[in-house]
Amino acid sequence: MDDDLTNFLEQRLEQLLRAQRLGILPPGDDYEIARIGDTLACRLPGMKEHMRVRVPRCVLLSALPGAGKTTLSMTLAAHGIVRLCPDEEMFRRHGQYGVDFPRGAFKVRERPVLDDLAAELHELLTAGKDIVFDHGLWTPEERLQWRTLVTEAGAEPLMLYMPVPHHERWNRIKARNAKAHVDANSISFSEEDLLRYAGRFIPPVNGEPHVVYDGHPESVLRALGYDDTPAAAPRPRRAG
Incomplete structure (x- = not known):
């Protein structure tokens, strides 16, 4: 995963978590939080199982x-x-x-x-x-x-x-x-x-x-x- 994608995902995650803290997160967006967390933790499609970080x-x-x-x-x-x-x-x-x-x-x-x-x-x-x-x-x-x-x-x-x-x-x-x-x-x-x-x-x-x-x-x-x-x-x- 390149640096630009990582930066984008980190910024998006910060926006979503801020919305959670304020109580204005739209229904269902907590799943996006989990998916971004998985991606940043290197749970990417095709990655070998032993290289993945389990959430x-x-x-x-x-x-x-x-x-x-x-x-x-x-x-x-x-x-x-x-x-x-x-x-x-x-x-x-x-x-x-x-x-x-x-x-x-x-x-x-x-x-x-x-x-x-x-x-x-x-x-x-x-x-x-x-x-x-x-x-x-x-x-x-x-x-x-x-x-x-x-x-x-x-x-x-x-x-x-x-x-x-x-x-x-x-x-x-x-x-x-x-x-x-x-x-x-x-x-x-x-x-x-x-x-x-x-x-x-x-x-x-x-x-x-x-x-x-x-x-x-x-x-x-x-x-x-x-x-x-x-x-x-x-x-x-x-x-x-």
Whole structure:
């Protein structure tokens, strides 16, 4: 790649990242950021595989409670992908939702947790680790925020939309509610809660980069370049 092309791509990348920081990046342009990053990292067509620099990936999830986020995330973690989970960190710091702290205090207590995990996500991606962020992103603004964090770390986001019918999600929630006092991933919800959350959820549309999850973790693993064999002994994530 000649110097003129490199300079052009670097200038274009700077423009796109500036637009991200200002919140005015057009939908879909984060893919251009990833493609330019790949090119500048020497991932060029025809280049020998051993000469390529691998860009880390981050799986982001857009889904309501009971859609299977944790099941998918744990499957990916078994293959060596680092899993970050705000619900588990909330449980570790504050205890059970609605018991050890009032439901109305959830968002206030969650904010520092998300900030800390955003910093950890950036650190891990810049170190070349693949990540799955086990957290439902309900709005276009949330999804843009986390895609931006990923691309600014020099990584490539994969946004999965996980549409699951209400009755199926409610059956799963009913089964896990009994474990809410001991399992960070089993936050207790009523059916009224789920219906209210569904009214606040804005699914991705065609203009927003995403892939509809087909219910098969192996399809995600293949998209990330992993085989179907779990890692021998994934290291537990350090508690922060």
